[in-house]
Amino acid sequence: MRPVALVTGGNRGIGLGITQRLLADGYAVSILATREEPAELLDELRAHAQDDKAVRYVRGSVADPDDHTRYLDDAVDAWGRLDVLVNNAGVAPLERADLLSATPESFDRVLGINLRGPYFLTQGFANRVIALRGADVDLTARPVATIINMSSISASAVSTNRGEYCVSKAGVAMATQLFAVRLAPEGIVVYEVRPGVVATDMTVGVTAKYDALLAGGLAPIARWGRPADVAGAVALLAAGQTPYSTGEVFHVDGGMHIPTL
């Protein structure tokens, strides 16, 4: 039976890269996203997986705890197990605004989707895993489930024209530590994947800015990240090869986080 991975925002950008990679690695994948079900894409993914039951799609918002319940119910009803949660879905502010003029509405929107949403989806996922796992399972042998949170270089790098995004990703970093500690005795490991700049819809409006920064030495590996780069890190962490590590941060940023003189 395929292990089951939940990938929020698995229909586009980095999340789609993760969906494709996990399907290729033999997982069944359920996507949560707000857009209408992308029938053609789902057909393609199922055809690649050579399994028409390998992909599910739940339309809903990660910001809404009622949608979490529907999402978790759907996967458990379909497959009867939960192995991996990738908290990938996220948004940038609708408008980049200076710290001195940014609005509480934008703060609440970004924090609701990027932090509050995955925080409580993690809670719901963990409680389901605990309920599903057998009472006699040896929790010291190997993790029974893995949670991977998508943060950002913005968890530590300051951008004063999108403070709410930075705060949300710093919060994701702390949530990773919190759940890593709380869930270790439950046999669940938690990791943070921290991308730099990745070419997706989210960054399409700032292409020229980052082209110039990359040409000027922003990262030792002087190119844009690709969804497949991030997906490779997720696949690695999900594979169960690092069972004595939790709360780790895995950078996927071409070395951008390394301070240089």
Ligand SMILES: NC(=O)c1ccc[n+]([C@@H]2O[C@H](COP(=O)([O-])OP(=O)(O)OC[C@H]3O[C@@H](n4cnc5c(N)ncnc54)[C@H](OP(=O)(O)O)[C@@H]3O)[C@@H](O)[C@H]2O)c1
């Ligand atoms: N691109 C980068 O340079 C970069 C760098 C560091 C970190 N990241 C992080 O990586 C993650 C993915 O970013 P991306 O670049 O792939 O962005 P993207 O291309 O804009 O895709 C965002 C994804 O999130 C989903 N989504 C948005 N709001 C949602 C909601 N309320 N509920 C459920 N799904 C929702 C979208 O699906 P729908 O539109 O269907 O809702 C879409 O699949 C985000 O957490 C982002 O912060 C990105």
